[in-house]
Amino acid sequence: MLVTEQIDALRAVIREHRQQGKRIAFVPTMGNLHNGHLTLVREAKSHADVVIVSIFVNPMQFDRAEDLANYPRTLSEDCALLEQEGVTAVFTPTPAIMYPQGLDTQTFVEVPGISYLLEGAMRPGHFRGVSTVVTKLFNIVQPDIACFGQKDYQQLALIRKMVRDMAMPIDIIGVPTVRAEDGLALSSRNGYLSAEERVKAPALAKVMAWIGNELPSRQDAVPVLVAEASAKLNNAGFRTDAIDIVDADSLLPLSADSHQAVILMAAWLGNRARLIDNLVVNLRTNTR
Numbered sequence: 001m002l003v004t005e006q007i008d009a010l011r012a013v014i015r016e017h018r019q020q021g022k023r024i025a026f027v028p029t030m031g032n033l034h035n036g037h038l039t040l041v042r043e044a045k046s047h048a049d050v051v052i053v054s055i056f057v058n059p060m061q062f063d064r065a066e067d068l069a070n071y072p073r074t075l076s077e078d079c080a081l082l083e084q085e086g087v088t089a090v091f092t093p094t095p096a097i098m099y100p101q102g103l104d105t106q107t108f109v110e111v112p113g114i115s116y117l118l119e120g121a122m123r124p125g126h127f128r129g130v131s132t133v134v135t136k137l138f139n140i141v142q143p144d145i146a147c148f149g150q151k152d153y154q155q156l157a158l159i160r161k162m163v164r165d166m167a168m169p170i171d172i173i174g175v176p177t178v179r180a181e182d183g184l185a186l187s188s189r190n191g192y193l194s195a196e197e198r199v200k201a202p203a204l205a206k207v208m209a210w211i212g213n214e215l216p217s218r219q220d221a222v223p224v225l226v227a228e229a230s231a232k233l234n235n236a237g238f239r240t241d242a243i244d245i246v247d248a249d250s251l252l253p254l255s256a257d258s259h260q261a262v263i264l265m266a267a268w269l270g271n272r273a274r275l276i277d278n279l280v281v282n283l284r285t286n287t288r
């Protein structure tokens, strides 16, 4: 398995495989790998001959300096896991390689609309950073397919729109969220939880499931439902940051035409861990 921070070295290996007619799959990550990431790698492998993984903690998408500084970096453990999965190459660029002139004059890619909604409003500049780095990584790897987790629901919607709008010849595969046995969505940021907080953490998915059960019969009174859910979450030891219930396709407020809603949850547990989760729910139709 090649591990390189150099764009040219990665391209040389990919070129060889391309010349042999191999199909290339790509899994972009920020490292500190867990079973969610490894599930993306296995899904990628089932669609292609060669899997390329990137590990890059992208400064452009962080809205809080201390989040960037503290983000867990575990490169050698990550590479050992990827080697076991039969990955062909791991691209581990530095910020200087990805952004040689720094961030201020770097060309960027911005997906309108979706970038400013919901999580985009909570984390200004975040989605510009994601669409820019993913475009650059796609240009470097030139994969046939790329896998993204449904855990980052808005990110997946953003990437799908970007690829469609810019005619990027890449199939985007969304992979269902991998959870711990108690229902907590796996996330690198779970590492910020103390043992006591980790015991409380599954309440996020439980409250989300409760909303999912209530929603079909209460879809005309979403603000009340959100207020009740927020109180439940706060009682369970979280500080609710956002609970949004929106159209699962457009991410806009529910309308009479909405067939599915997505419940998007973001909440703080302790001072370091902001956890997110989401659930898609089928709605009653033709009753209004």
Ligand SMILES: Nc1ncnc2c1ncn2[C@@H]1O[C@H](COP(=O)(O)OP(=O)(O)OP(=O)(O)O)[C@@H](O)[C@H]1O
Residues within 6 Å of the ligand: 028, 029, 030, 031, 036, 037, 039, 040, 147, 148, 149, 150, 151, 152, 175, 176, 177, 178, 179, 185, 186, 187, 188, 189, 190
């Ligand atoms: N539990 C999970 N199940 C499926 N995919 C996941 C899961 N967690 C992360 N992913 C996906 O892995 C890819 C890389 O994500 P990333 O490296 O940011 O991991 P993360 O655990 O989501 O970290 P963070 O705590 O920063 O959100 C993304 O496409 C993300 O959606």
Ligand SMILES: CC(C)(CO)[C@@H](O)C(=O)[O-]
Residues within 6 Å of the ligand: 028, 029, 030, 056, 058, 061, 130, 133, 134, 152, 155
């Ligand atoms: C897609 C991604 C690797 C871009 O930095 C990141 O946003 C992530 O890990 O989900």
Ligand code: BAL
Residues within 6 Å of the ligand: 061, 152, 155
């Ligand atoms: N997993 C999404 C990347 C981020 O939170 O920055």
